[in-house]
Amino acid sequence: MSENEKKEEVKQEEQEIVDETTEEVNAESESVDENNELEVQIEELKNEKEELTNRMLRLQAEFDNYKRRTLKEREADRKYKAQDMVQELLPVMDNFERALQVEVSEENKSILEGIDMVYRQLQDVFASQDVSIIETEGADFDPNLHHAVMQIEDDSIEANKVVEELQKGYLLKDRVIRPAMVKVNK
Template identity: 35%
Template sequence: MHTMSDESQGHEHENPTADAAPEIDQAADPASAPDPDPVEVLLAELAEMKDQRLRLAAEMENLRRRTAREIKDAKSFAVSGFARDMLQVSDNLQRALAAVPEQAEAAADNGLKSLVEGVELTERAMLSTLERHGVRKLDPMGQKFDPNFHQAMYEVPDPAVVNNTVVEVVQSGYVIGDRVLRPAMVGVAKGGPKEAAPQSDGPNPAAGYDT
């Protein structure tokens, strides 16, 4: 006579799924994943190396330009103090020339004439030397007043001239590179129309230079 426990054990042995081996998920098994294509791997590495090379080349070019600019600035502005001192000498030479009466300069005194010519030659040589080192003389006459490059000393009432136009130059101004070495001392027109005057020498360093 069979007992209930014997029957249940027999049913357990008859269950076909109990002893079945578990199925292996091929997609989850790393060992079963396909190997990467060597060509694609090489192409990816080459693309990354090319990108790195381009970035490095751009950085080196920026460094080269920045270094060249800093060297240029250092050379240009290293003589600023010396150039300011030389401008004072030039001012004294101009004052000496202005102190010579026109009648005496036109006279037949060869000694005085030679002295005046020598002073003029010295001044021109000095300005030429400064110019070779990047110092330029401003010529703001007739241009719009620019506080970045000009210093207004007084106003000149003149309704026929555009307002804020430089009509007199008391003392010449100079720049070194694109920076002001000494602003020009000027007199500006007042009371005229407000139309735009000719472009100032400020925005364009090449304009307004007395060459």
Template identity: 45%
Template structure:
């Protein structure tokens, strides 16, 4: 108990000494009370100005983020418009072929379907679609989907022998792998 009282007295003595040092510092400052108050007022105004600027910058950033999100959503909604515009003539040709199919022979209908196929292929190629070469190529799981293995004396092992479904890519991205038979 005596030890606690001694510690408490030491703390009070230290606090009193610190208070005297603070008073000594206050009395040694050459500025008057009015000058110090003016300095505090100036610093408070400066702090308020910084706070206002910060809040404006935060609001500007929030607005920028909202506008960016809206632009991104709008871009995604209308990204395919150019492709659709290129496919509309293909749709028109299909429509004409269906109307004339009742009155024409098979040869005319076949030439119409070939025309539609060419138009469709051209429109898709303009937009970056390219077929994946498969037959005779080494099997690559990145481009080919192997569904069967067959014995082949003509082709080396692990080579694509037959393409069952054509694969496509857009630039470097595979849209659909080729479905293939692979030699053993």
């Protein structure tokens, strides 16, 4: 072989080595690019997973709160289911009490006995529904239970005490259905 041919062959070999090296470098570069892309995708997926997890936890907490709230509302509805009926019957109770304050005579004795029986039955119904009368006379004035419509000044009675009950007040379990109308000492 001539020297030119040898040189040509060496050049070809060198070119092949350069081409192979270039291909390897390009392959490594592509691999690095792919790795970078994969890392970016992994990071995005991690962020998305974290966001979805947080969202799911918030929704679960909201649902738990909703369940607790509706359970409380249902319990309150059951507990105070008689409230509307009791409120409508309170004027009837007041009228029965007024009717029983009439003087008893031979003519109205039997009518008053009938009214008294109905009145006691109504009281029994109220008691069965946990309706109770608010204690007033001699008690300390409580604006949550009493409605002061009059005030008097009497030095023989402590200040802020209920002196007289003008209209009965009623509680259903622990809820005020109607506050008692009272006269209070200053």
